[in-house]
Amino acid sequence: MARKKNIPSAPPTHFNTTARILHWLMAAMILAMIFVGLGMMTSLTWRPWLLDLHMPIGIAILLLVIIRFINRLSFSVPKMPASISNFQSTAAGTLHWLLYAMMLALPLTGWAQLSAGGFLVKLFPGINLPSILQQSPFLYALLHDAHRVMAWLLFLMVVGHLSAALLHAWAYRDGLFSSITWGKKMINRSEEHFKKSDSLRENCKK
Amino acid sequence: MKKTSLIAYLRTKRVLFIICGICLIASTLFFAFAWSAGLVGGRTTTQTFLKDTPSTFPAGYRRAHGKGICFDGTFRASGKGVPFSVARVFAQQKVPAVGRFSLGSPDPYAPDNSTRTVSMALMLTADDGEQWRMKLNNEPFFATRDAKGFLKQMDAYKPTPATGTPDPARVKAFLKEYPEAKKYVTWDAAAPWTRSFAGAQYNVINSFILIAENGKKQAIRWSMRPHASFTSWSVSQRKQASHDFLFEDLKKRLQKGPLYWDLVVTLAESGDPVNDPSQVWPESRREIVAGTLEVSHVFDQANGGCRDINFDPTRVPKGITLSDDPVLLARAGIYSHSHNSRVREIGYGKATDAVGKRQNDNRKNK
Ligand code: HEM
Ligand code: HEM
Ligand code: HEM
Numbered sequence: 001m002a003r004k005k006n007i008p009s010a011p012p013t014h015f016n017t018t019a020r021i022l023h024w025l026m027a028a029m030i031l032a033m034i035f036v037g038l039g040m041m042t043s044l045t046w047r048p049w050l051l052d053l054h055m056p057i058g059i060a061i062l063l064l065v066i067i068r069f070i071n072r073l074s075f076s077v078p079k080m081p082a083s084i085s086n087f088q089s090t091a092a093g094t095l096h097w098l099l100y101a102m103m104l105a106l107p108l109t110g111w112a113q114l115s116a117g118g119f120l121v122k123l124f125p126g127i128n129l130p131s132i133l134q135q136s137p138f139l140y141a142l143l144h145d146a147h148r149v150m151a152w153l154l155f156l157m158v159v160g161h162l163s164a165a166l167l168h169a170w171a172y173r174d175g176l177f178s179s180i181t182w183g184k185k186m187i188n189r190s191e192e193h194f195k196k197s198d199s200l201r202e203n204c205k206k
Numbered sequence: 207m208k209k210t211s212l213i214a215y216l217r218t219k220r221v222l223f224i225i226c227g228i229c230l231i232a233s234t235l236f237f238a239f240a241w242s243a244g245l246v247g248g249r250t251t252t253q254t255f256l257k258d259t260p261s262t263f264p265a266g267y268r269r270a271h272g273k274g275i276c277f278d279g280t281f282r283a284s285g286k287g288v289p290f291s292v293a294r295v296f297a298q299q300k301v302p303a304v305g306r307f308s309l310g311s312p313d314p315y316a317p318d319n320s321t322r323t324v325s326m327a328l329m330l331t332a333d334d335g336e337q338w339r340m341k342l343n344n345e346p347f348f349a350t351r352d353a354k355g356f357l358k359q360m361d362a363y364k365p366t367p368a369t370g371t372p373d374p375a376r377v378k379a380f381l382k383e384y385p386e387a388k389k390y391v392t393w394d395a396a397a398p399w400t401r402s403f404a405g406a407q408y409n410v411i412n413s414f415i416l417i418a419e420n421g422k423k424q425a426i427r428w429s430m431r432p433h434a435s436f437t438s439w440s441v442s443q444r445k446q447a448s449h450d451f452l453f454e455d456l457k458k459r460l461q462k463g464p465l466y467w468d469l470v471v472t473l474a475e476s477g478d479p480v481n482d483p484s485q486v487w488p489e490s491r492r493e494i495v496a497g498t499l500e501v502s503h504v505f506d507q508a509n510g511g512c513r514d515i516n517f518d519p520t521r522v523p524k525g526i527t528l529s530d531d532p533v534l535l536a537r538a539g540i541y542s543h544s545h546n547s548r549v550r551e552i553g554y555g556k557a558t559d560a561v562g563k564r565q566n567d568n569r570k571n572k
Contacts, residue, residue: 042244
């Protein structure tokens with residue numbers, strides 16, 4: 001493995017450090033944001049405080065996802081483990097691009113809906129972002145609904161993504177999980193690995 | 207050996223355990239999501255406050271204070287607020303103001319003699335871009351110490367179908383749980399009803415905090431105190447009043463010239479009930495006239511202007527923050543839901559007379 005790392009043409013075993021740091025930082029931020037968003041739409045007590053968190057963290061996600069996206073396009077990424085079917089790897093790949101789209105679209109619709117509603121986008125007391133849209137009830141309604149639907153969808157996608165990741169980490173143990181952590185890549189480690197995935201396949205068929 | 211075979215058995219079922227574990231994690235997350243969204247658990251959320259809105263509620267109108275009129279004006283700061291707050295509005299010569307006068311009744315078609323509650327909503331936009339939104343009522347205090355009390359009050363005073371009046375047992379139970387509401391009931395029975403928007407004093411009721419240049423904090427409440435004198439009417443005068451009497455009166459007065467209100471800020475002293483909107487502060491508290499609002503003209507809310515604004519009182523400029531008054535904090539979410547649903551109806555073209563479209567079917571809710 002270590003040998004491979006030094007050969008430029010071979011795909012890396014891990015996502016680069018920037019990708020790994022951003023992935024876990026943003027995973028925490030995004031999960032937090034979903035619950036902050038829900039909380040501010042329901043809480044009798046915490047709404048103003050949660051809204052004051054929602055806007056700056058959301059805008060931070062917008063900035064980070066741009067960096068992350070550039071990083072993703074600029075460097076090669078690990079290949080999916082060979083044991084993964086074509087269908088699975090296409091599904092995972094599509095989900096990843098959709099996650100990128102959501103990470104970009106959510107902050108933008110949040111910002112735009114506030115602009116269309118005539119609200120200030122408050123980052124800190126006295127520091128507001130400029131409006132990016134003219135005021136309009138139609139745009140406000142549309143963007144508000146879009147933000148809500150996308151946030152709920154993102155939650156479903158993240159749970160699916162998380163479940164698949166844990167399945168790889170604990171059951172397949174095929175190195176896919178460690179490609180985004182600092183763990184050792186376990187790909188093609190032993191026959192044991194194949195035995196395990198065989199028994200998994202049997203279980204799945206049941 | 208028995209022991210090893212057990213381990214071996216568990217090994218073969220390892221994947222099953224893993225799948226169960228992942229399902230457990232995923233369902234915990236789903237449950238947390240559903241609870242946070244208020245879908246399970248039955249907790250009181252800000253959405254609960256709008257649950258009683260009938261599905262036939264006329265599209266595009268505010269779910270409370272539905273009948274209203276927009277106004278334009280100017281706020282002129284006196285400078286006396288400057289030592290207490292860094293907010294630009296306290297220093298600026300002329301701050302543009304947009305606002306709305308309304309009746310307290312939810313019904314957008316309510317006759318003007320049907321409620322004692324009249325209100326002013328206001329948004330001041332200072333030259334640094336900061337907005338100060340507020341909603342003020344002519345009542346001097348709120349009935350209950352918290353927001354849930356409002357729901358319980360609504361519930362207790364709901365007329366029973368049999369008699370058409372509230373059930374005395376439920377009213378009693380409510381007053382036992384919220385004894386402070388008796389004060390409101392007494393006030394409501396005795397205090398005169400205003401005969402004009404122009405002569406009413408509008409109170410913020412909840413408490414806020416001013417932040418001075420040196421970081422010093424000062425708890426406050428404020429009122430818009432009218433220059434016009436207060437006028438009331440007898441019950442018989444009121445009963446005979448025309449359907450839109452208060453709004454006609456306001457328009458007539460404005461034809462003669464602008465109307466004025468002083469922004470009177472009351473400073474709390476230590477020990478004053480800052481977090482309880484049902485308790486008034488002692489009369490002797492120091493007051494500051496921070497400026498004067500000039501209302502120069504009014505226009506129909508169907509034409510826009512104030513129509514789509516959420517005068518959310520928790521959106522305050524730098525230099526002002528919220529107190530821990532529970533009613534104030536709850537109102538933030540409640541107003542957002544009302545604003546979202548009405549702007550949605552307008553945005554998607556479902557509103558008729560709320561936006562001045564000719565109404566084919568007048569879906570009055572009363
Ligand atoms: C990845 C980033 C974000 C996520 C995951 C997210 C998530 C959410 C969620 C779950 C809700 C509640 C939806 C509902 O149940 O009705 C919400 C509402 C909202 N979000 Fe976001 N959001 C993000 C970014 C932003 C940003 C950057 C802004 C603005 C600067 C923003 C502004 C809003 C607003 C204005 C609402 C509705 C508040 C209301 O109507 O009272 N969001 N968001
Ligand atoms: C919370 C727990 C999470 C876990 C355990 C997790 C796990 C993983 C793993 C193992 C990979 C590598 C998969 C592969 O190479 O195919 C990955 C990649 C990825 N994850 Fe997550 N993830 C989590 C949350 C999130 C969240 C919240 C997002 C964004 C909304 C996200 C977006 C992505 C994306 C876009 C990739 C592709 C790699 C990249 O371009 O950075 N993940 N994740
Ligand atoms: C928990 C108690 C309360 C509930 C459930 C409630 C509910 C509502 C709702 C649903 C609206 C319509 C908002 C919109 O669509 O923009 C409204 C408007 C209003 N409320 Fe409240 N409210 C409460 C307490 C108060 C208090 C304490 C005040 C005192 C100042 C107040 C003053 C107003 C005013 C002035 C308006 C009219 C706003 C406008 O013209 O835009 N409310 N209320």
